[in-house]
């Protein structure tokens with residue numbers, strides 16, 4: 357069928373039969389043993405760090421288990437050890453964004469006994485440290501509820517762990533990596549996002565590591581396609597009746613016939629991509645009024661310090677004390693052009709009045725800021741979708757993290773203004789796709805990327 361992506365096609369082509377593949381396991385353990393001899397063992401963490409509460413105080417839901425058995429991976433191919441492209445462990449994909457750094461760690465669960473025995477202590481300790489904690493230092497977090505188990509990456513089976521920390525803490529992150537012995541491993545670090553360029557020198561200087569850089573939008577698209585393929589029953593969703601507190605429902609969206617679709621990546625800024633087919637996309641638009649603008653303005657206007665605090669304030673505010681609605685101007689609807697009196701006519705329009713300003717709360721200011729930024733992104737997305745004649749609009753990026761207000765607003769705006777033609781679709785792994793795409797590149801390119809030269813694709 358035109359535009360249809362075969363479910364599991366990517367997984368099948370990547371997969372290698374695992375069961376009873378002893379020649380592969382022994383070849384891998386030989387390679388690892390050689391690496392451990394070559395690289396020596398660095399300083400180690402003891403993995404005993406305490407789990408700290410998350411900053412917003414919310415309890416994380418239990419890890420979601422997404423199982424894929426080796427038998428389910430149809431299309432398995434026979435393995436040729438001599439061509440095994442698997443890079444040395446540990447396996448990370450990193451997306452160093454304008455606000456947050458996203459780290460995806462792939463933990464192999466198919467290690468042979470020999471492999472486990474030959475594994476260097478440093479790698480074991482890094483794995484233990486990452487798995488036994490949900491918080492790292494003051495500001496690093498593992499999103500345990502997003503964890504994906506028994507997935508196939510490259511030719512290995514394992515668990516994907518999702519970790520984030522503020523990019524402004526990069527120096528502390530490098531220190532932590534050093535203290536865990538990463539510098540002695542000489543492993544490959546694949547990175548994407550603007551920070552892959554900005555911090556390249558720091559990685560070299562502090563850790564003696566050469567970053568292998570990949571384009572952030574290439575990584576984003578391949579990450580979306582991979583995660584959707586491997587979490588097809590629950591990755592994509594939309595909201596039914598987004599405006600009704602009682603009737604609103606989150607519903608799984610069947611994305612098996614995806615093309616063409618639009619991706620609106622709401623990070624610090626916003627990039628909009630039209631995806632016409634596998635590996636076939638264009639960046640068609642963008643705006644500098646994004647998630648970073650919301651957070652920056654909110655901190656300025658309310659004195660809040662974190663994204664979670666800003667969202668919490670917004671959830672308890674009323675934008676009508678700040679924004680001028682159509683009814684504030686018309687006394688009711690603007691009937692001729694079907695504009696309901698409830699629609700925002702002018703964001704922050706009341707704030708030229710000293711009297712109104714005296715009566716607004718921090719909550720109202722946060723709420724109006726969130727709505728202003730969200731509506732603007734929604735308008736641009738709608739215009740781009742109409743221009744490109746695309747009906748499915750995927751909204752991703754960490755701006756949507758713990759942010760149902762924006763998701764529901766976008767859902768309503770897409771549907772209402774397009775008279776039901778456009779669909780706003782959301783993804784569970786929101787801001788992690790670039791890092792996943794980067795990990796896929798690492799596992800693809802393997803040994804070739806362990807040289808000291810820098811590779812830039814895209």
Ligand SMILES: Nc1ncnc2c1ncn2[C@@H]1O[C@H](COP(=O)(O)OP(=O)(O)O)[C@@H](O)[C@H]1O
Nearest residue numbers: 453454455456623624647648663753754755787
């Ligand atoms: N814990 C957080 N700290 C800072 N910003 C956050 C946090 N969680 C969500 N956000 C929002 O996500 C945006 C960053 O999204 P992200 O997709 O990671 O973009 P980038 O790659 O530019 O860092 C921020 O501007 C903010 O609006």
Ligand SMILES: CC(C)(COP(=O)(O)O)[C@@H](O)C(=O)NCCC(=O)O
Nearest residue numbers: 453454623624625626627642643644
């Ligand atoms: C420059 C960026 C690609 C960086 O990505 P980010 O870290 O914001 O996710 C993005 O911020 C962007 O597309 N900004 C909008 C630029 C514009 O089209 O006006």
